[in-house]
Amino acid sequence: MATLSYNSFLWNSVNLHGVHSPFVFKIAKALLTKTNAPVKTDNPRVLSQEATEILCRIMVNLKCERMVALGEDTTAINQLIRKCAEELNHKIWFLSTFAPISGNLDMIYISAMDSQAILPQIENLSSNIGSKTVCVISKIHNSAQAEYDWETLKKDPRITVSIDTYHLGIVFFRPEQAKEHFNIRTKTSKVADFTLGARDLWGLLYKQS
DSSP states (O other): OOHHHHHHHHHTOBOGGGOOOHHHHHHHHHHHSOOSSOOOOSOTTTSOHHHHHHHHHHHHHTTOOEEEEEETTHHHHHHHHHHHHHHTTOOOEEOOTTSOOOSOOSEEEEESOOHHHHHHHHHHTGGGOOTTOEEEEEOTTSSHHHHHHHHHHHTOTTOOEEEEOSSEEEEEOOTTSOOEEEEBOOSOOHHHHHHHHHHHHHHHHHHHO
């Protein structure tokens, strides 16, 4: 984890109480609600332990059942998702883009971060994406190029809600909602909450002065 990159994320992040959009509040609550048994990653190179826990929370707390995994490390990701579902007694159906898919997907997982590769993949699934479809993207802070690609992806007009958890990126396609971006902390910390609360108070006092 790059300390400078993480500190920048943390300084610009909010917790559950800093989210005012009802839809994003629901997502933030799902990100913060721990599952009964944290699933251990078998391959930290593919997905870190923090990212694994967040992915499982998304899947279980948002009741994602119909899903597609795309990009690099697809086999390893499918195995990890299946392991999470089995340990948490959650039903899932893996669908393949090699056959026609009917209806909306609950979750799309895309390995690696390359905006030039991701956007065509999203376009190919456009008929299966609804306002509740969760699109999860890995490795958004693994390098300067990955961070650049994440910023590029967020600007796509089809994406109206984007959430940076540092370990994973999450985007939604909700034409009924104004474009918004959030950095959301997925771990509670009294020190971070106090420090960032002081930041918000200082900002409020500065505006009023």
